[in-house]
Amino acid sequence: MTGTVTEGAVLPRVEFDAQICKGCGVCIEACPEDIIEYAGTFNHRGVRPTQLVPDGLVRCSACGNCAVVCPDSAVTVDNLRKHLHYGKNALRIGDMHYCPGCDEGTVHELLAEVIDELGIKEVAVGVASVGCTVFAYRYIDIDWQQAAHGRATSVAWGIECQHPELRVFTVQGDGDLAGIGIGETFHAAARGDPTVIIFLNNAIYGMTGGQLAPTSLMGQVTSTSLAGRNVKDHGYPIVMTEALALQEGCSFAVRTSVHDAPSIRKTKKYIRQAFLNQAKNKSLSVVEVVSACPSGWRLDPVDAHKYLVEHLFPVYKPGVIKEPPGGMPR
Amino acid sequence: MTAGAGVLEATQGTATEPAAEGEVLLKGCEAIAEAAIRSGIDAYFAYPITPQTDIPEYLAERLPGLGKTYTQANSEISAINMVYGAAGAGRRCMTSSSSPGISLKQEGISYIAGAELPCFIVNVMRGGPGLGTVYGSQEDYWQSVKGGGHGGYRMPVMAPATVQECADLTMLCIRLADLYRTPTLLCLDGTLGQMWENLRFGKFDESGLPPKDWATTGRKGGRKPNLISSIIIEPPDLEAHNRELHAKYARISQREQRWEEYQADDADVVIVAFGLAGRIARTGVDLMRAAGRKVGLMRPISLFPFPVDGFRPLVNRPRKWLVVEMNAGQMVEDVKTTLFDLGRLDPVKFYGRQGGVIPTPEEIADVVEREFPKGGAR
Numbered sequence: 133m134t135g136t137v138t139e140g141a142v143l144p145r146v147e148f149d150a151q152i153c154k155g156c157g158v159c160i161e162a163c164p165e166d167i168i169e170y171a172g173t174f175n176h177r178g179v180r181p182t183q184l185v186p187d188g189l190v191r192c193s194a195c196g197n198c199a200v201v202c203p204d205s206a207v208t209v210d211n212l213r214k215h216l217h218y219g220k221n222a223l224r225i226g227d228m229h230y231c232p233g234c235d236e237g238t239v240h241e242l243l244a245e246v247i248d249e250l251g252i253k254e255v256a257v258g259v260a261s262v263g264c265t266v267f268a269y270r271y272i273d274i275d276w277q278q279a280a281h282g283r284a285t286s287v288a289w290g291i292e293c294q295h296p297e298l299r300v301f302t303v304q305g306d307g308d309l310a311g312i313g314i315g316e317t318f319h320a321a322a323r324g325d326p327t328v329i330i331f332l333n334n335a336i337y338g339m340t341g342g343q344l345a346p347t348s349l350m351g352q353v354t355s356t357s358l359a360g361r362n363v364k365d366h367g368y369p370i371v372m373t374e375a376l377a378l379q380e381g382c383s384f385a386v387r388t389s390v391h392d393a394p395s396i397r398k399t400k401k402y403i404r405q406a407f408l409n410q411a412k413n414k415s416l417s418v419v420e421v422v423s424a425c426p427s428g429w430r431l432d433p434v435d436a437h438k439y440l441v442e443h444l445f446p447v448y449k450p451g452v453i454k455e456p457p458g459g460m461p462r
Numbered sequence: 463m464t465a466g467a468g469v470l471e472a473t474q475g476t477a478t479e480p481a482a483e484g485e486v487l488l489k490g491c492e493a494i495a496e497a498a499i500r501s502g503i504d505a506y507f508a509y510p511i512t513p514q515t516d517i518p519e520y521l522a523e524r525l526p527g528l529g530k531t532y533t534q535a536n537s538e539i540s541a542i543n544m545v546y547g548a549a550g551a552g553r554r555c556m557t558s559s560s561s562p563g564i565s566l567k568q569e570g571i572s573y574i575a576g577a578e579l580p581c582f583i584v585n586v587m588r589g590g591p592g593l594g595t596v597y598g599s600q601e602d603y604w605q606s607v608k609g610g611g612h613g614g615y616r617m618p619v620m621a622p623a624t625v626q627e628c629a630d631l632t633m634l635c636i637r638l639a640d641l642y643r644t645p646t647l648l649c650l651d652g653t654l655g656q657m658w659e660n661l662r663f664g665k666f667d668e669s670g671l672p673p674k675d676w677a678t679t680g681r682k683g684g685r686k687p688n689l690i691s692s693i694i695i696e697p698p699d700l701e702a703h704n705r706e707l708h709a710k711y712a713r714i715s716q717r718e719q720r721w722e723e724y725q726a727d728d729a730d731v732v733i734v735a736f737g738l739a740g741r742i743a744r745t746g747v748d749l750m751r752a753a754g755r756k757v758g759l760m761r762p763i764s765l766f767p768f769p770v771d772g773f774r775p776l777v778n779r780p781r782k783w784l785v786v787e788m789n790a791g792q793m794v795e796d797v798k799t800t801l802f803d804l805g806r807l808d809p810v811k812f813y814g815r816q817g818g819v820i821p822t823p824e825e826i827a828d829v830v831e832r833e834f835p836k837g838g839a840r
């Protein structure tokens with residue numbers, strides 16, 4: 133579908149890539165005009181991709197929400213009147229291996245946009261961890277290192293101490309950062325490493341199939357806590373970002389999410405601020421993204437986002453946890 | 463030769479044997495640290511453990527003044543992963559530890575081998591298993607040469623017997639790391655690490671080292687992205703990668719064998735021993751020769767690659783072999799395999815002391831006498 137000029141009204145250009153679409157349905161949920169539906173046919177992935185309803189374009193407000201929320205960057209929206217573009221960033225490469233509706237994909241798109249917009253792609257180096265983000269390097273077109281489970285911040289320091297001009301960030305799950313790697317994480321904060329940590333907290337071990345994580349909620353059913361997490365057998369969930377923020381060497385700490393278009397826009401701002409803080413304060417910046425793992429949680433992607441708001445937010449409260457000295461970076 | 467700062471000058475010529483021109487008096491650990499500096503290491507990542515702590519202390523004093531990195535990590539695991547990061551970013555780096563700490567590093571070493579990163583590791587061995595003792599031992603032979611970590615990788619392992627060799631083999635290990643894009647290991651027992659001897663530093667050989675154009679230094683000038691990784695999920699791809707790794711190990715095996723042969727040519731009994739045990743056995747050989755026995759020494763210096771070529775000239779006739787180690791018998795397996803592969807079924811005996819106990823030359827001579835009595839049947 134392309135934009136056309138009809139009697140003074142410029143229609144937007146909205147494109148759904150039926151090959152990339154994983155049929156998660158979060159774009160349907162995000163559309164304020166209710167003009168997105170599943171197609172009647174299946175794509176090569178065996179899912180029904182989404183599309184605009186017949187004549188949907190005339191009701192489209194070109195808000196870009198569907199493009200913003202799509203974890204796989206399958207949607208492009210051009211607001212031709214305001215010259216706004218929503219869709220895949222040039223640095224965001226490749227088809228992602230994530231499950232339908234996984235928030236980890238959305239975060240990659242944001243990272244690609246921020247790195248591109250800040251003009252730091254020639255100095256940005258990512259550190260992928262062990263977890264579902266193990267292949268993060270496939271999706272952002274910069275230099276990467278893939279670190280052992282839990283050791284991403286140590287690898288990051290190895291790079292930074294040798295090349296202070298590089299802008300190093302890690303992408304880590306909660307098992308990685310708060311479980312096996314909790315020592316490394318705290319010491320990165322204690323040293324005040326100039327790393328940007330993107331902490332994807334989905335309260336579960338996603339990659340290994342949905343086992344109890346240090347961050348799993350009380351009562352949460354996982355494949356290794358079949359009756360739900362209880363104190364006697366599993367202890368309490370670890371709340372990491374507040375604890376990191378207590379360390380002198382951590383100058384910026386926020387908790388956010390990407391479960392809807394407004395929160396995605398806010399998260400992008402935070403990631404941008406983290407990179408600005410990295411340049412300014414040369415100490416640790418932590419962006420915790422409370423993320424949905426529909427597969428691990430055994431929930432449909434849209435329901436997973438509802439679960440996230442209802443159950444994870446009370447324990448992992450979104451908001452700025454530590455402002456850098458001199459206020460939020462701009 | 464210009465002496466380094468502090469430690470070096472203070473100790474020059476204070477030995478009971480005064481240092482000759484150009485010589486310095488250093489402990490084994492200090493010689494390693496100084497040789498690493500002279501080999502141009504950019505970064506060293508540490509965690510304290512006896513008996514190797516002289517290395518981090520020496521480097522903590524020297525590296526910052528040279529504009530190089532010294533980081534004391536929160537654990538050996540963290541230290542080896544800092545090595546991964548810094549080596550992946552194209553820098554010459556090093557870590558050191560003693561047995562339990564080296565155990566902790568094994569996952570990281572496997573990643574480094576898989577991702578083909580150059581780095582230099584030192585194990586100043588202590589007695590084990592477990593926390594064991596801080597006294598010197600050779601109980602980590604298997605761990606050092608048979609992979610240690612998972613996944614069937616190999617890496618060059620060098621075993622010095624003198625403080626001079628501590629320095630020389632440090633320079634060699636750092637060179638081989640860059641030459642073959644591999645971790646390299648210097649493996650010595652705690653006693654040698656603490657031993658003072660005069661030595662002379664050689665010059666680091668930079669010739670022919672390949673450029674590190676694979677390093678993650680940022681896509682400056684828009685070059686293609688570089689990736690440091692050891693995950694290759696598709697079996698045929700991983701098999702192809704592993705075949706390349708093992709072809710590299712074969713090249714290393716062909717080119718990098720090192721050994722010392724001492725009076726073995728006409729010997730009826732050849733002692734095989736590495737590191738400090740080899741040095742003691744050498745004195746034992748002198749004792750036995752003085753007593754009229756034809757005994758010689760074969761001292762592997764490279765433990766991987768095992769110096770098979772050093773054995774070749776010695777299999778021209780039947781001999782008796784005694785392997786002496788400061789462990790319960792580890793290298794002896796490689797000696798047996800080597801002799802078998804070279805077509806010999808000579809008797810191979812083993813003598814070992816464990817847990818930090820060091821054998822004496824007299825003890826070794828007694829063992830030779832006991833196992834292979836003079837005039838006994840061949």
Ligand SMILES: Cc1ncc(C[n+]2csc(CCOP(=O)(O)OP(=O)(O)O)c2C)c(N)n1
Nearest residue numbers: 262263264281305306307308336337338339
């Ligand atoms: C040393 C080690 N232990 C365990 C594993 C297995 N493992 C792979 S991913 C993973 C869990 C990752 O969970 P998390 O960090 O929360 O990331 P997610 O997959 O949820 O994104 C585990 C335990 C491993 N690869 N290495």
Ligand code: SF4
Nearest residue numbers: 153154156157159202
């Ligand atoms: S959000 Fe993307 S992947 Fe999900 S249904 Fe919509 S277009 Fe398809």
Ligand code: SF4
Nearest residue numbers: 230231234264338425
């Ligand atoms: S398992 Fe969970 S975290 Fe991993 S890709 Fe699937 S939805 Fe995402």
